[in-house]
Each structure stands twice: as structure tokens, then as C-alpha cells.
Amino acid sequence: MHINVRGTRKIISNVSSFTPRYEFPKYSMPLTDFKGHQVKALKTFEKLLPQMNMIIELRDIRAPLSTRNVVFDRIARKEHDVMKLVVYTRKDLMPGNKPYIGKLKNWHEELGEKFILLDCRNKTDVRNLLKILEWQNYELETNGGYLPMGYRALITGMPNVGKSTLINSLRTIFHNQGNMGRKFKKVAKTGAEAGVTRATSEVIRVTSRNTESRNEIYLIDTPGIGVPGRVSDHNRMLGLALCGSVKNNLVDPIFQADYLLYLMNLQNLNDGRTELYPGSTNSPTNDIYDVLRRLQVNKSQNEKSTAIEWTNKWRLHGKGIIFDPEVLLNNDEFSYKNYVNDQLEKLGDLSYEGLSNKLKGNPNQVF
Template identity: 35%
Template sequence: MSKFVPRQSFPLSNVVTSNFQRHHRNALQKMEALRGDVDLFIELRDSRAPLATRNKMFDHLIGARPRMVVYTKKELSFFTEEMAKKLHPTSPHALIDCRSHADVTKLLDHWRDLYRSMSPAPPLGMRVLIVGMPNVGKSTLLNHLRERGTDKKARVQAVGGMPGVTRKVSGIIRVSESPSVYAYDSPGVFLPKVQDPEDMLKLILIGCVPQTIIDPVILSDYLLYRLNLLYPNGSAYKDIHGPTNDIDDILSAIWRKRFARKRKGNEVDEKAAALNWLDQWRSGGQGRRKLKLLLDTLPESYDPLLR
């Protein structure tokens, strides 16, 4: 039997890039009104797509104000601190799991140190504004910041797995008592237009954009393409099928395993199977196995050690 060889490219001719010119304009205007009161901007990016989830609109919003880039969902990504340092050799950054007590505490400690270094220190406490694309973890981080910094466990922001859960710039919330640090949450702000069709696929796959924009079978095929690059022995989906470049193999196997007994007839519903597979991966993998992704091609990102 010949050795399995993953595809090295993916056809993008059927991928439509949508225009979001009118979206989130109101939120940006409210953020701009707060800019003078903010001591530190925290820009969140999803570490599974660290380049695609950068929003250049924040460069204009933040300007010369202090900024820290925080890469979230490290537990689901191959993105490493060494890679982050290559992107930010001299500027503050962090790579975190938003639900990790250790990571959240380290982030809070950095902000507290920054507060103590300010001269004069803000008499009413330091204020941070958390920004980012939709569904990169802003509200999850804010809830855990508040819990770790103030010992209050009540959830202050709704959390969801799809974009658009936070609808407006929130009121200010205390996330540290000594010294006083306050944070604003904000709705996710998407790019006015996505130029690269592959970036659109990445953003839909990780939940920054509603998946209704793209046929789920095409999106599943892109996921298979990426999984084969990262796991060329097919281990990412070994419970479903052997190594393959054909998405029909995967979707047919999913249908037989998860749907066939509940539905009449032998015809495979590829859309239902594709949505099921995408939902599993968007939440982190196959059942209890939390397998990692890295959708952006970075230096050393496909190093054999990562496999």
C-alpha cells in the first residue's frame, strides 16, 4: 500500500468573501469615545489563526496608546510562545487559556505591575478595554479575570460559542482590588472586507463568522485539508476513517456512525454530517480528545515535532 500524501493546496474558487462595511460601526464609535479614559488596550486574537484574527481597524482605534496582544485558546492550538515572540519581539503579548487560573493570574499580575510603574498612578485605578474579533474569548476572559482578581464568581458577561454574543460596550467592571484595575468588554469587531478567501474559511471554521456564509461541505473539506497537514497519519480522525483526502469518505463514515440508525433510507445527508463534524471541531476536537489546530502558516508551524 502506498504511503498517504496530504494535499498541499486547497481550491478557493468557490469561496465567497463577504462585505461587512456596515457591521460594528456603532461599537467602534463607542470605543473611540472611551479611548481617552483607557490606560491599556487588550487586543485578543485566536491562537488557532493568529494572523487571520488580527483586525487592522484596531490599529486606528488604538493609535499610540499602550497595547497588549493576547492570544487565546492556546489549549486548542499549536501556536507557541516562541512563535508569538517572532511576531512581537519587543512589544507586550501573552498566550493563554482563558479558563486557566494560572494564565489569568499571570495576566492580572502584568497589569498590576504596569499600574505600579505608572507615574503618576491613576488615582481611580487603571482601566483596560478588551477588544477583538467576534468569538475570540473576550467575555470568557473577562469573567475569569473578575473571579481571580476579586474572588467574585458571578458571571458578568454572557458567553457563547458563536459570534455576536456581546452586543454592546459594557459598563466598567472591577477585575482587581489591590491595586484597582477595571475592564470594559466590547462586541467583536469584524474586518470591513476579507480580501483572502482562505482567511474567510479560517475565520468561519473557528467561529468568528457565522458558518451560513459557506457551504458546510466545502468548509469540512477545508478542515480535512488542514488536519492532514498537521496530522499526516490521519490520527485526527482515526475513529471515523483512515487517512484520506476525500471529504466524501469522512462524511459518509460520520453519517453511518452517527445518523444512519435514526434516519430512513440509505442516502447520505452530507450537510448534516458536515455540520456535525464542524461543531465537534469548533469546540475542540473529537469527544474527550482535544486535538490542536494551527490554520495560519507561520515559521516552523509545521515542524515535525508538532506532529
């Protein structure tokens, strides 16, 4: 999908002679990282869903469209009557942007969705999510819903959006409540690269029975699931790459760096105070190779390694940059509800038959 964000010109750079790009080129790249083990996980999801009381889908706050997975919408069909909560992670990397949060609120109200923002490593944020789980469990039990298997929530999302980190944080809070002084081991494997969790884990308890509730609360960690190629496009793939939700070597680092530059120039977050890249305040440019030359510490550093270092820095620590350009558009220029409906139409009905064999060794597979 080609996005023209010319309508955002009023917020562009304070350097009057500079004009940012309003469209990004369609580089040749894979449009999906959907793999065989993810197909197996989706089959497991559908089997587990009737046992679930809640689906918690994690998305990266910097890329609300790229990290939204329409496959989960298709699986969690209305007949299952399962509550869904969207959790935007890495809120520490998007501080103080009230207009953006307001836009997210409007988007989710259109679809009747509930969402919260949190930092998966922040104890206060994680406790707030735990309170939501406890309250939903309490309401269910108040209405006569004793659950012999406990209250169960499925943790889903794209690769590397913080699922396992969140589960470990919730488990740590539970562990510290009744096991002071004992060494705690992580229950969910974490890592900085996509694809660390590759199988649906066993149930993980995060609360016990107490005087207020007979239901224990359990979480199920799941592998990150990408989207099929037919519902992806260049913007979505580049957004996922900048979030770290696809393998590092899948999208050329120069393409990633160029996309980051494109987004930076559009959003103009420096306001003349902080440089987003060397010279961004006084001499902004649309030339990624010019930026990479400015970033090079020494002559032995090549363009590709410089691009990797720069994008990794922003992926892990960069604050304030939105990775989906559609977010910059006005409501009359972009409809979130229409976008989601279009994604569902493109996805159609899921078919798993023989898909694993077709996917093997082919990251460009579209199904």
C-alpha cells in the same frame, strides 16, 4: 489570497503514496461578516481610547492571522501612546507545540509586540494576566501616575475569541477575594456563537485600592469586531469559520469541513498514532465527501449535518490543528511583518460615514 504550502511536504503523511493538496480552491462565499453594530462599536473605541491605559487584543491561538484584526492597529495609532498586549486564547487546544510558539515569538518581536497565551477558564492563567495588569498599574503609579478614573484596559478582538469569558474569570477572582460565600453573577454575557456581545459594556472593576496601589483596575468589554471585506480573503474567512468567529450559516459547512480536511492532511498530526478522521492513518484522502461518508453514523444523516457535527467537534475540542496555512511556511516563504503592513495598506483610512446603512442586510459588503 491563494497559498501554496508545497514547502511543507517534508512533514506530510507517512503514507508514501498519498499526496495532500498544496492549494485550496476558492469557493464562492462572503468574505466578511462586518455589521452595522460593529461600526458603532468602532466609533466608541476611538472616543474611549484617550481614557485607556492598555489595549488587550484577544486572538485564537489556532488562527493567529485570521483572528488578528488590522482595524485595531489603525485605531490604536501611536500618538495615543497606549500599551498593547496580545492575548492568545484557547491554549489548551494547542498543547506542547514549541516550534509554533517559537514562530509566534519571532513574529511579534518583528513588530515590537508583547503577547501571552492563556486558557480563559484556567484560574492560574487568568491570575497571570491580572498580575500583568497590576504590574503595569504599579509602574505607572510609581512614576507619579495616580489615576482618578482608575487604570483602564479595553478588551478587544474578533467575535467569539473569549473576551467575555476572560472578563468573567477576572471578575470571579476579584469577587472571591473579598466576598466569600456570596453568589456571583456573570458580568459579561457569553455564548458558543459569534456576536453574543453587541454593545460596548460599562466599566467592570477587577481590583480595588489597597496599601500597594491607589488605582483601581477596570476592564471594558466590547463586541467582537470583524474585518472589512477589502482586507479579508478565502483563507481568512474559512479560518474564522473554524474558530466560530462568524455566524454558523455564513460559510457552507461542506466548505468548512473540506478546509479542515485540507489542513489536517497538510499537518499530519496523527504520526500514525491517532486518527484525525476515519481512515486518516491507513487510507488518507483529499475527498471531503469520502470523509463525510466515513463519518456518517447512520444512513439518515446527510452530508451537511455530518459536516456541521464534525467541524463543531473540532472547533470546541479538537487539539493541535492550526487553522492558518501560512503558519506552516518557512520564514523565507512568509513574512509576518510584510503581511501586517500589506493589511494596513489595504485597509487605508477608516470611514464610517453612511456605512451602517450600506451594510444593512448585505454580508458581502466591502468598504
